[in-house]
Amino acid sequence: MKKCIVLFTVMLLLTTFVWAGGQGEAAVEEDATAVEAEGPVSIDFWTTQTQSDRMATIQVLIDTFEALNPNISINLVAVDENELATQLNTAAAAGTLPGMIESAAENAVAFGSEGLLNEQAITKVVNDIGKEKFYAGALRLNETASKGSYYAVPFHGWVQGLWYRADWFEEAGLNPPSTWEDIKKAAEYFYQPDENQYGILVGTKAEAYAEQCFTQIAMANGAQLFDADGNLIFNSPEMKEAVEYYAELAEFTPPGPQSWRARDYYLQGKMAMFFYSTYIMDDLALEENAADSLSSENFSDLEGKSFDPQLVQNTRLAATISNTQDAGYGTIVSFGIPAHGDQQKIDAAQRFIKYLFTPNAYITWLHMAPGGMNPVLKDIATNARFQNDPKGIFQHYGAEKMAEIIQGLDAIETFSIVEGKRMADASTIYSKQIIPQMIYKITQQGMSVKKAMEWAENEMRKVM
Amino acid sequence: MKLLQLNTAEGLNLRQREVLLGWSMVIPSVLIILSLILYPIMYNIYLSFFDVQPLAANTYIGLENHKNVVLDPGFWNALGTTVIYVVFTTLGTTLMGLFVALVMNQEFPLRSLARSLILFPYIAPVISVVFSWQFIFDPVNGIFMDITYERLGLFASRFNLIGSPSTAVWVAVVFSIWKNFPFSYLMILSRLQAIDHNLYEAAEMDGASGWQKFRFITLPEVYFVMGAIVLLRMIWNFNKFEEVYLLTENVRVLSVYTYFKAFVGTMELGQGASLAVIQFLLLLGFILFYIKRVLKW
Numbered sequence: 001m002k003k004c005i006v007l008f009t010v011m012l013l014l015t016t017f018v019w020a021g022g023q024g025e026a027a028v029e030e031d032a033t034a035v036e037a038e039g040p041v042s043i044d045f046w047t048t049q050t051q052s053d054r055m056a057t058i059q060v061l062i063d064t065f066e067a068l069n070p071n072i073s074i075n076l077v078a079v080d081e082n083e084l085a086t087q088l089n090t091a092a093a094a095g096t097l098p099g100m101i102e103s104a105a106e107n108a109v110a111f112g113s114e115g116l117l118n119e120q121a122i123t124k125v126v127n128d129i130g131k132e133k134f135y136a137g138a139l140r141l142n143e144t145a146s147k148g149s150y151y152a153v154p155f156h157g158w159v160q161g162l163w164y165r166a167d168w169f170e171e172a173g174l175n176p177p178s179t180w181e182d183i184k185k186a187a188e189y190f191y192q193p194d195e196n197q198y199g200i201l202v203g204t205k206a207e208a209y210a211e212q213c214f215t216q217i218a219m220a221n222g223a224q225l226f227d228a229d230g231n232l233i234f235n236s237p238e239m240k241e242a243v244e245y246y247a248e249l250a251e252f253t254p255p256g257p258q259s260w261r262a263r264d265y266y267l268q269g270k271m272a273m274f275f276y277s278t279y280i281m282d283d284l285a286l287e288e289n290a291a292d293s294l295s296s297e298n299f300s301d302l303e304g305k306s307f308d309p310q311l312v313q314n315t316r317l318a319a320t321i322s323n324t325q326d327a328g329y330g331t332i333v334s335f336g337i338p339a340h341g342d343q344q345k346i347d348a349a350q351r352f353i354k355y356l357f358t359p360n361a362y363i364t365w366l367h368m369a370p371g372g373m374n375p376v377l378k379d380i381a382t383n384a385r386f387q388n389d390p391k392g393i394f395q396h397y398g399a400e401k402m403a404e405i406i407q408g409l410d411a412i413e414t415f416s417i418v419e420g421k422r423m424a425d426a427s428t429i430y431s432k433q434i435i436p437q438m439i440y441k442i443t444q445q446g447m448s449v450k451k452a453m454e455w456a457e458n459e460m461r462k463v464m
Numbered sequence: 465m466k467l468l469q470l471n472t473a474e475g476l477n478l479r480q481r482e483v484l485l486g487w488s489m490v491i492p493s494v495l496i497i498l499s500l501i502l503y504p505i506m507y508n509i510y511l512s513f514f515d516v517q518p519l520a521a522n523t524y525i526g527l528e529n530h531k532n533v534v535l536d537p538g539f540w541n542a543l544g545t546t547v548i549y550v551v552f553t554t555l556g557t558t559l560m561g562l563f564v565a566l567v568m569n570q571e572f573p574l575r576s577l578a579r580s581l582i583l584f585p586y587i588a589p590v591i592s593v594v595f596s597w598q599f600i601f602d603p604v605n606g607i608f609m610d611i612t613y614e615r616l617g618l619f620a621s622r623f624n625l626i627g628s629p630s631t632a633v634w635v636a637v638v639f640s641i642w643k644n645f646p647f648s649y650l651m652i653l654s655r656l657q658a659i660d661h662n663l664y665e666a667a668e669m670d671g672a673s674g675w676q677k678f679r680f681i682t683l684p685e686v687y688f689v690m691g692a693i694v695l696l697r698m699i700w701n702f703n704k705f706e707e708v709y710l711l712t713e714n715v716r717v718l719s720v721y722t723y724f725k726a727f728v729g730t731m732e733l734g735q736g737a738s739l740a741v742i743q744f745l746l747l748l749g750f751i752l753f754y755i756k757r758v759l760k761w
Binding site for chain 2: 085086089090092093114115116193194196198205206254255256257258262264265268270432433434437444445459
């Protein structure tokens with residue numbers, strides 16, 4: 001009996017703790033809304049930079065900002081780009097939207113057109129920094145349907161292209177892979193699965209990477225999702241050709257569904273070409289960055305484990321792909337302020353974003369991945385400190401080549417801008433990953449191109 | 465003692481006090497169950513009758529979601545995959561567990577070390593184990609292909625065992641068996657250790673063979689333990705998400721299919737809710753059947 005009573009009291013205590021715990025949290029939340037405008041505020045910042053070393057650098061920037069603004073605290077949260085739509089929608093439904101997010105401009109537009117982002121708040125940031133300081137192309141990708149208003153502010157960007165083994169091409173007497181025909185010819189030539197060597201990497205897993213590869217290929221054939229009047233024209237002969245061509249290329253990739261991670265095979269000398277962003281530049285040039293892509297030392301019997309210092313010299317980039325027309329592709333990464341309606345948090349996010357655009361903070365951020373993260377402000381691109389990156393990438397590739405890449409940011413084309421008009425539905429289609437799913441169905445599940453395209457069109461109409 | 469009694473149970477007789485004590489002890493867990501389990505289930509059932517929009521009002525559409533789910537061939541594929549997954553993993557974990565338990569019940573040197581080593585797959589964190597499996601089965605760099613194709617020449621070409629939709633389910637099955645058999649083993653072994661040795665000695669006197677001893681003594685003794693293990697494993701694996709999803713997204717068992725339906729791409733939250741309801745009903749029906757027929761309660 002005595003035991004029972006002791007147990008009972010313990011249980012009672014525990015329940016009170018649980019009860020008190022719940023109460024405490026509610027009280028904190030009330031506090032946050034009750035304090036005056038000058039009081040402390042805490043915001044979540046969702047970044048798509050999920051690698052720990054990048055998060056550490058961003059944290060340093062946050063710490064500096066917090067030291068300058070003692071009333072604001074910023075909580076860094078890493079969210080995978082592929083999960084972003086799911087997470088943000090869930091947060092919106094639960095009323096826990098973060099204070100600011102980093103995302104591809106394409107996603108920002110999709111979120112914005114769903115009403116998840118605060119356009120006024122971010123447009124003010126753009127105007128405060130000065131619209132004329134941005135590259136116009138980068139800014140345009142974030143514009144809403146009405147001119148001069150933005151869903152997000154561009155921050156950095158990368159250019160995509162087909163990276164290839166110039167030495168192999170030379171030896172085989174093949175043309176650089178910048179046309180549909182030359183790409184296919186080379187992919188077929190270098191595809192030697194018996195030797196564990198593969199022709200090309202295009203995305204075949206249902207992920208954003210597949211759409212990034214596909215967009216450039218489709219654009220090169222003049223295929224669009226929408227015409228200038230906003231009608232869905234997915235079912236066009238150009239698009240069908242592009243899908244068929246893509247499926248053919250997929251035959252020459254390593255077996256099974258593949259994503260960007262398979263670029264490791266290139267670094268191991270087992271692949272001739274792969275679609276990738278300029279993020280690859282430091283991995284190609286620096287051994288410590290490449291280590292991640294090579295087999296572990298624990299498995300010395302497995303092939304392809306050591307760093308190839310010649311690889312960077314032997315690698316070239318075909319930034320433009322063409323068939324009936326030239327196509328360049330890339331992504332602008334932007335900051336958006338979610339529509340949570342809390343003025344104090346909006347102020348904090350605006351202040352933090354403006355801080356990130358100050359030269360010191362900006363260059364520190366960009367130097368996390370030289371080549372991959374390129375500035376969207378014109379005067380930063382020519383800034384001497386920016387060009388002197390700690391990893392020596394600019395030195396490695398030459399300032400001229402780098403300038404060319406940065407210029408490429410201005411010429412990025414996507415499905416969501418047709419003849420200068422914004423197609424918000426195209427961004428939604430991108431963010432719902434309909435095209436990657438279609439590619440997966442064709443290349444991995446053996447669905448016919450015709451059937452898969454019908455399926456995709458049907459899904460697209462559902463989300464429009 | 466006196467004081468406590470005065471505070472909590474003054475003026476009650478012994479029986480009433482027992483009742484009060486009983487209730488006060490179960491109330492916390494009842495509250496937790498109500499708020500964390502029953503409420504979400506109810507809310508989920510409620511949602512399954514609506515067209516759910518995360519940012520707008522839900523509209524009532526009756527059985528439309530359920531109809532759409534059942535008419536979608538993807539659902540039947542997922543159900544088929546789930547049945548394959550559940551049947552083979554349950555059979556595998558139980559038989560493997562039984563076999564290992566029988567071996568570990570024998571006397572041999574370093575037995576206790578071997579017994580604890582066997583538990584490793586069960587206690588290792590899923591995520592780290594999953595990464596090593598993905599590495600092992602990588603088509604280009606993995607150990608599996610290196611041994612079977614490169615060194616032994618068993619296959620005509622390299623292939624992506626863990627990625628291809630047709631083979632991935634079998635990798636998931638083997639993974640689950642490997643990961644979870646130690647649980648069955650542990651349960652069965654503890655039952656085996658409780659079997660009276662006299663039974664075996666008596667059987668030997670009567671000239672029973674090894675198989676007969678197993679068939680007529682061991683098996684009846686462990687029957688109910690195995691029955692319970694099978695039931696638990698079926699429930700767990702019918703709802704299994706993380707082991708399958710983390711290993712390969714291509715195995716669309718019902719829980720993974722529901723996740724994709726509800727949260728990826730076009731995000732059909734209402735259909736996701738209705739899928740969860742259907743899955744719940746299927747499981748409930750199965751449990752009732754099983755308890756009546758196999759466990760004979």
